[in-house]
Amino acid sequence: MSASAARRYGSITETATGRFWTRYTGPDGRRLTAGTYDTRREAEAALAGVLSDIHRGTYAAPERGAVPLDVYAPRWLERHAVAADLRARTVETYTHVLHRWILAPVPVAGGRRTIDLGAYELRHLTPTLVDEWYGAVRKAARAAVEARTARQTVAATPNAHARAWARQNGRAVKDTGRLPAGLLDDWRAAGCPPAAAVPVFVDPNAGRRSAGQAYALLRTLCTGAIRDRHIDANPCQTPGAVYYGTADVRPATPGDVERIADAMPARYAAAVVVAAWSALRAGELFALQRRHVEILDDGTVRLRVEQALEELEHQPVRIGDVKSRASRRVVYLPPRAARALVEHLERFTGADPRALVFGTADGRPLTRTRRSELFGRAKRAAGRPDLRWHDLRHTGATRAAEAGATLAELQRRMGHSTVRAALIYQHATDDGDRRLAERLAALEASDNVRHLAAVVGA
Template sequence: MPDLSGSTNHMTTTSKPSQGAQNKRRKAPRRAFGTVRQLSSGRWQARWEDSRGRTHSGPQTFESQRHADDWLTTVRADLVRGVWRSPDLGSATLATFMAQWIDQRTDLALSTREGYRTALARWIDRELMLEAPRGGKAIGVHLGAQPLNALSPATIREWYAAAHSTQVRERIDRSRNGQHRHAVQRQPTAPIRAWGRSNGWKVAETGRLPANFLDAWQAADSPGAPHAPASPAGADLSGRPAAVVVQAYRYLRACLNAALDDGLITANPCRVKRGGLVVAAERPHATPDEVRALCAAMPPRFAEAVDVAAWSALRAGELFALARRHVDLDAGTITVERALIDVAGHPRTFGSPKTVASLRTVALPSSVVQRLSDHMEVYTAEGPDALVFAHADGTSLSRDQRGQMFDRARRTVGRPDLRWHDLRHTGATLAARAGASIRELQHRLGHSTFAAAMRYQHASADRDRELAERLDVYAAADQPGNATVLRLA
C-alpha cells in the first residue's frame, strides 16, 4: 500500500569496497633494513644507514625494485656475518699506498729503504711494455696507477711479464748502444765531427768524443755514422726474470701483505708461481794467487782490504766500518758490530749490520793477521775509533772510490768479471774447501738461514776430483780380503 504521507521509504544497502580499492588503501609494510626509491629515470636506488648515521648507496641503480631489495638483503647478510667491507676501502692507488708504506717502515735500514723506493719508481710506478705475441703491438702496463681493490692475480701476472719483457728489452738496447758507441770511437769520425761543428758544438779534430756530444748526435739519428749493430727482432723471454724484477716482486708482495693486514684488500693477489725465486748463476771467485795479485794491483793504503775481504768473507760495509777496537791481533779475530752505510744522496754514516746474525766475531788465518798488523802500523791512525781502512785524513772510503780502485785492479790481473762482493764469495768458498760445515759457514758469513749460507758454496772441478779420489778409498775397502775399517768423521 502506498505511503499516503507523501514520503518515500527507501531501503539503504551498503556495498563492500572492491579488493583493488583495499589494496590501494593498505599501507606498505615498514622495511626492516634500508630504503629503495624509484628515480625519474625509472630505475631504482637502494640505500641504508649504518650505526654511525652514515648513508650508503648501492654501487649502481637497479632496473627493478626487486633487484634493489635483493642487494639490500645481501648487504644485511654481510653485516650480520661481520664480513661487510666498504667499497671505499682500497681505493687509493698502489703507488700511493706503497710510498706511504715504505716511509712508515721504521725497521728498514737506509740502504734497504732506498732499494724499495728504487723498485717502486723503476718497476711499479711507471709504464712497462709487454711484448705482444706474433709481433703484435706492445701493451703498456702501469701497475702503480691502479687502485688496490682492483688488483687481481691476473693483473699481477701481466705486470710480472711486462717487467720481465721491459728488462730484457732495456738490456738489449744498452748492449746495442754500447756496441754502437764503441764502433763510433773506432771508425773515422770526421763526418761526425763536421756535423757537430755545423750544429754549434766545439769538437776537437782528434781524440775521444764526449759522451754528451755522442748522445746529441744519436738523438739526431746519427748522421754519417758507421753501421750500427742490428737489434734482435724480438727479445728472448724464455729465461727466468732478472734478479731486479724478482726483487721488485718480493717488495710488492710484502707491500700487499701490509694492505691485507690493514683490511684494504681481501687477499694478496701476488700468486705468480715461483715469482719470488732467484735462480742465481754460478758466482765467480778468486784463487789465492789471484787474491795476492789483486792486492798488489790496489793502491798500497787499501791493498790489505782486499786480503782481509777475501779471507774473512765480510761484507764491504762491515769491512770498511772496522775500527782499531774491532781488531784483536793477539787473538787473530775481528768483531763485526756495525756497517758503513753509503747510499747515494745521503752522507756516509755507520749503522747496524744487515741482520742480527751479522753481529759476530770472525777468526783470520795467522798469515792474514800478520799482514793486517803491518798495515795498521803504517796506515791506521791511533785511537780505538780510528778506521782500519781509510783515507790519510781518517775519512771512510766511498763506494764509488772503492769501485774505481777495484776495477783497475781486476783488469790488471785479467779478471774483469770479478766484483768486490765476489771477494766475500771467495772467502766462503775457501772456508768450505777447508772443511767448514754449513753451520760454520752460516756463522762466518753472518747469515740467519742455512739456505743463504749454501748459496755461497762453490762446487769446482778440483773439489769434485778430490771427492772422486776419496770414493776410490771406500771402493777399495769393499774389496774381498780388505779388512780396513773406515769411520765417517
C-alpha cells in the same frame, strides 16, 4: 613485501632510463647500493650475492680497499720502519725501490703505454695486473743495466770507441798507437757514442735482481694491506719473481781473486783478498779500524766485526752499527789473507788504533761509488766482468763450505741471524764435488779395511 622487509632484504628499482638500481642494508645499518644494471636478472643476481655474503659473514663494504697504492704505500713504509726498527740504509733502499719501480709509471708493449701501479686502488690490484707490471719492470730494469754497463765500458775504454767512431765517419786512423790529435775531443763532442765493435758484457740475468726486489717489496706491502683489512688475498702470485741471483753467481776462484787484487790500486789490493777469504760484508770490511785487527802470538790474525759503514744519499759516509746482533762476531783469517792484511797494515794503515784499515790516503772511508769504480776496472782487467764486490762474499762462503764448515759455523762466520740466510751463499763447485768423491772413496776404503780385519779376526 613490506617496506621494512625490503629494507632488510634489499630492493630493486627501475629507473627512468629503464635500468635497474639495487639497494640493500649493510651490517652496520647503512643503506647502500650494489650497482645499477641493464636487466632485472643481473640486478637480482648482484643483490643475491651481496646478501649471501652478509649472511655468511664474508661481506666486504664497497669502499673497502678503495685506497690508492700511492697513498697507502708511503704510510705503510713509515709505520713498518718504526715497527720493524729498520736501519736508515734499509729505509732508504725501500724508499728508492718504491718510487723507482712501484709508484712510477713503467713502460710496456714497446713504450706504447705504461702501467702506473700507484694509481690503482688496493682492491683493484689483481694477479694479472701484477704479472704484467712485473714483466714491464723486468724489461725496464734490464734496459737500465745495459745502458749503465755501456756507459761504464765506454768510460773504461774510450780510445777503442773513439777509434771505431772515427772509422764509421770516414776518418783514417791506425789500429794501434796514439790517436790523432783532437780525435778524442771530437768523439766526446759527439756524445761519446759506443761502438758496436767493442764488446760490452751484460749479465744474462740483468734486471732480474732489481725487478725481484721491487716485487718482494710490493708483496710485503700487500701483506700489510691484508692485515689492515683493505684486501682479502695477496695479488702477488707471480712464480719465480723474487730473485736473489745467488744460483747464477759464479764465485771468484782463488786465481780470479789474485788477478783482481793485482789490478787494483796497491792501497786496496789486500781488501780484495781479505774480502774473498773472510766473507765480510763490504760495509763491515771498510769500517774495520786497526784496533779491530788482532795478531796472535802464533801469527794467526782475527778480525772483530763491531761496526759497519753507513752511506745514505746526500749525506757523508759515517761509521754506524752492524746489520744485526748476529753480525757482531770474530772472524779468523787463513794464512794468505792474514799475510796480505799484515803487509797492508805496515804499508798503508796509520798507527792510531782508530785508523781505518782500508781508508783513503787521507784516512777517510772509501765511498761505495769509488769502490765500484776501482773494482769495475780491476774485474774487467782480470777477465771477470760479471762479478760484483758482493760476490767476493760468495767466494768466502763457498770456500768455507768446501773446507767442511757446518751450517752453524757458516752462519756464524757470515754473521747471519738464520741458517736459511747462510744457505743463500753456498755454491757447489766441480772441484768441491771431486774432493767429496775422494773423501767418499777414502771412507769406502776405510770400511773395507775394517771389514777385512773383522773377517780375519773371526
